[in-house]
Amino acid sequence: MSLAPMVIEARQPVQRSASQRSTQQWQALDAAHHLHPFSDAAALNAQGARVISHADGVYVWDSEGNKIFDAMSGLWCVNIGYGRRELAEVAARQMNELAFYNTFFKTTHPQVAELSALLAEVAPEGFNHVFYTNSGSEGNDTVIRMVRHYWASLGQPQRKTIIARENGYHGSTIGGASLGGMTYMHEQGDLPIPGIVHIEQPYWFANGGDLSPEAYGLKAARALEAKILELGAENVAAFIGEPVQGAGGIIIPPSTYWPEIQRICDQYGILLVADEVICGFGRTGEWFGSQYFGIRPHLMTIAKGLSSGYLPIGGVLVHDQVAKVLIEAGDFNHGFTYSGHPVAAAVAAENLRILKNERIIERMRDEMAPYVHQLWHAAFDDHPLVGDVRCLGYFFALTLVEDKASRKRFANGDALALRGRDICFANNLIMRAVHDSLIAAPPLVMSRAEAELFVSRARQCIDQLARELGYLA
Ligand SMILES: Cc1ncc(COP(=O)(O)O)c(C=O)c1O
Numbered sequence: 001m002s003l004a005p006m007v008i009e010a011r012q013p014v015q016r017s018a019s020q021r022s023t024q025q026w027q028a029l030d031a032a033h034h035l036h037p038f039s040d041a042a043a044l045n046a047q048g049a050r051v052i053s054h055a056d057g058v059y060v061w062d063s064e065g066n067k068i069f070d071a072m073s074g075l076w077c078v079n080i081g082y083g084r085r086e087l088a089e090v091a092a093r094q095m096n097e098l099a100f101y102n103t104f105f106k107t108t109h110p111q112v113a114e115l116s117a118l119l120a121e122v123a124p125e126g127f128n129h130v131f132y133t134n135s136g137s138e139g140n141d142t143v144i145r146m147v148r149h150y151w152a153s154l155g156q157p158q159r160k161t162i163i164a165r166e167n168g169y170h171g172s173t174i175g176g177a178s179l180g181g182m183t184y185m186h187e188q189g190d191l192p193i194p195g196i197v198h199i200e201q202p203y204w205f206a207n208g209g210d211l212s213p214e215a216y217g218l219k220a221a222r223a224l225e226a227k228i229l230e231l232g233a234e235n236v237a238a239f240i241g242e243p244v245q246g247a248g249g250i251i252i253p254p255s256t257y258w259p260e261i262q263r264i265c266d267q268y269g270i271l272l273v274a275d276e277v278i279c280g281f282g283r284t285g286e287w288f289g290s291q292y293f294g295i296r297p298h299l300m301t302i303a304k305g306l307s308s309g310y311l312p313i314g315g316v317l318v319h320d321q322v323a324k325v326l327i328e329a330g331d332f333n334h335g336f337t338y339s340g341h342p343v344a345a346a347v348a349a350e351n352l353r354i355l356k357n358e359r360i361i362e363r364m365r366d367e368m369a370p371y372v373h374q375l376w377h378a379a380f381d382d383h384p385l386v387g388d389v390r391c392l393g394y395f396f397a398l399t400l401v402e403d404k405a406s407r408k409r410f411a412n413g414d415a416l417a418l419r420g421r422d423i424c425f426a427n428n429l430i431m432r433a434v435h436d437s438l439i440a441a442p443p444l445v446m447s448r449a450e451a452e453l454f455v456s457r458a459r460q461c462i463d464q465l466a467r468e469l470g471y472l473a
Contacts, residue, residue, distance in 0.1 A: 018053035055082035077309030112340035136277035136303035137171025153329035169247035217254030243289025249434035250397035281305030285365030
């Protein structure tokens with residue numbers, strides 16, 4: 001049973017879409033016509049995509065009837081778990097009442113106004129405005145345009161450059177991918193665009209050498225100061241970072257990192273942007289990752305957990321300091337047809353109410369996370385194949401190492417982690433491989449029994465990988 005109260009009335013038996021064709025037929029149809037994101041199409045089509053049929057709580061089922069523990073919450077988004085019927089009901093009601101209307105030309109609707117007020121209520125002090133997008137990527141594109149417009153409005157149009165981080169992830173649009181520090185993305189299509197530069201990521205395990213995590217955290221943060229001085233502070237618009245890097249492999253910065261970043265942004269008058277697309281809405285055990293680390297950002301990019309992934313919606317939360325300038329500056333020539341879409345807004349608002357009323361974030365932080373962290377460390381701290389065991393809120397990660405004591409990593413670590421990911425998948429556990437790490441971000445509503453299953457299944461899978469590599473008998 002999940003942490004959230006279960007919907008108790010019996011569900012009508014349903015004819016699931018997946019049952020209309022065989023798995024092979026779905027795979028053939030998919031291979032013939034669907035280009036998947038971030039995929040090697042030929043390799044995928046040769047193997048056939050796993051067909052996900054339906055979901056409930058922390059589980060998804062495939063078309064072969066396998067019940068799979070989804071320890072990635074879809075794609076870091078299904079924070080309240082699958083199958084919450086209230087959200088489906090709100091969506092259906094809203095589609096019947098007002099399926100769409102835009103907010104461009106002096107109109108609004110109750111759903112977007114209500115969601116905005118709810119966001120102002122749950123966001124940190126001073127965040128009273130929101131600009132809507134459909135995704136995190138569009139949110140970060142909005143950030144680029146917004147910070148440049150802000151500075152231009154203040155008579156400093158030369159303040160254009162945005163400093164981001166290597167191995168950060170900010171999405172896949174041209175702006176988002178440019179802010180991101182993924183070189184394999186930059187290689188395709190001449191990115192980053194001008195005016196975006198990258199500094200070192202705060203990854204002590206990889207880059208810390210002989211420094212303590214705390215000393216290294218200061219060093220990594222001071223790369224920002226060095227870059228500002230190199231560019232000239234008068235040319236720098238903003239610094240952007242994920243409080244915890246998600247897609248980069250759950251990189252948890254040393255405790256000294258964010259306070260020093262904050263000091264530097266304050267000292268040089270640079271806008272601080274927290275990309276909360278993954279960290280927001282509970283992943284760290286706080287509503288926002290910025291609160292966990294005590295960061296005081298000017299803008300926060302949001303998406304994913306805003307609607308728990310039930311419908312696409314994202315945006316940028318804007319601090320009063322920036323909002324005041326934007327409001328006085330006249331037209332901001334930016335927006336999307338579906339900015340603040342009424343159905344997505346209604347679903348997001350219901351999702352926020354569920355998070356709030358059921359105290360899902362607080363219960364995860366106070367009652368569950370300490371227990372699951374203990375399980376995670378007990379399972380992996382002494383594991384011969386695992387070097388860096390990390391967790392924070394409901395982020396869980398482990399890095400494979402050739403030699404534990406010296407933090408020596410495998411030359412083919414990426415391939416080994418992918419093999420580990422495949423073993424998990426074959427054993428009905430969804431984790432993700434990033435470089436030489438295996439990572440997880442389960443739904444916030446995982447029960448104790450489900451948490452025990454998650455960790456013990458992860459351990460069995462890593463043991464299997466260790467046996468294949470000769471690290472365990
Ligand atoms: C931190 C962060 N920012 C932005 C994005 C992009 O969001 P989307 O895929 O909704 O465009 C992601 C997606 O994973 C993300 O993790």
